[in-house]
Amino acid sequence: MIRVSDYERVVFFTGAGMSVESGVPTYRGPGGVWKEYDYEAYACQPAFDRDPTNVWEFHNYRRGLVGACAANRGHQLVAAAAEQVSVTVVTQNIDGLHQLAGTQEVIELHGSLWRVRCDACGAREEDREAPKAVLRCACGAWWRPDIVWFGDALDDASIAGAVSSIGACDLLVSIGTSAVVYPAAQLPLIAREAGAKLLEINPEPTPMSAIYDECMRGTATEMLEALCR
Ligand SMILES: [Zn+2]
Numbered sequence: 001m002i003r004v005s006d007y008e009r010v011v012f013f014t015g016a017g018m019s020v021e022s023g024v025p026t027y028r029g030p031g032g033v034w035k036e037y038d039y040e041a042y043a044c045q046p047a048f049d050r051d052p053t054n055v056w057e058f059h060n061y062r063r064g065l066v067g068a069c070a071a072n073r074g075h076q077l078v079a080a081a082a083e084q085v086s087v088t089v090v091t092q093n094i095d096g097l098h099q100l101a102g103t104q105e106v107i108e109l110h111g112s113l114w115r116v117r118c119d120a121c122g123a124r125e126e127d128r129e130a131p132k133a134v135l136r137c138a139c140g141a142w143w144r145p146d147i148v149w150f151g152d153a154l155d156d157a158s159i160a161g162a163v164s165s166i167g168a169c170d171l172l173v174s175i176g177t178s179a180v181v182y183p184a185a186q187l188p189l190i191a192r193e194a195g196a197k198l199l200e201i202n203p204e205p206t207p208m209s210a211i212y213d214e215c216m217r218g219t220a221t222e223m224l225e226a227l228c229r
Contacts, residue, residue, distance in 0.1 A: 007171040017176015060131035067130035075101035116143035
């Protein structure tokens with residue numbers, strides 16, 4: 001039985017399954033709320049270049065949905081683990097719920113729904129406004145959601161931060177990520193090469209389950225309750 005308190009430097013690597021119990025909608029699968037939007041058509045740079053108002057309408061809709069969600073017990077347990085051990089969260093989620101629960105060290109591989117950037121002047125801002133009212137930077141150009149969209153490259157600094165913290169951890173806990181796309185499929189391997197213990201938390205097996213030392217099958221919250229006792 002793995003316990004967080006038996007380790008020193010823990011990385012929680014989280015995906016959509018981490019936020020399911022908060023009610024954060026997923027893009028795919030049954031009950032997806034994106035039916036009225038062709039998601040890929042609204043979350044890519046060409047769409048933004050063509051029609052920023054339309055893309056902002058979609059992202060303000062997302063802000064409204066996600067802004068109504070609270071951090072769940074799992075997010076809180078991850079934040080509380082930092083009282084015992086060094087904790088870094090590497091997340092594929094853009095919902096900001098780890099920070100809301102109080103985790104300090106969060107690397108957001110896919111950006112944040114709550115951050116905007118201006119590609120004209122380089123400005124960046126963070127807010128939790130839903131809907132966001134001011135859609136233009138002080139320089140006059142459009143704010144762009146600071147999210148990794150379809151076709152975007154991942155942010156180099158985020159990748160470097162993730163690789164460095166994962167390479168230095170002694171326990172990697174993957175939570176709620178199906179681990180089939182880059183970098184989800186590669187990052188756990190870095191931990192394994194560095195000699196860390198690897199734990200997967202997910203209700204079902206994933207294509208990457210075989211590389212983990214142990215797998216806990218259940219919801220993020222239930223499994224974290226056991227792991228963080
Ligand atoms: Zn600007």
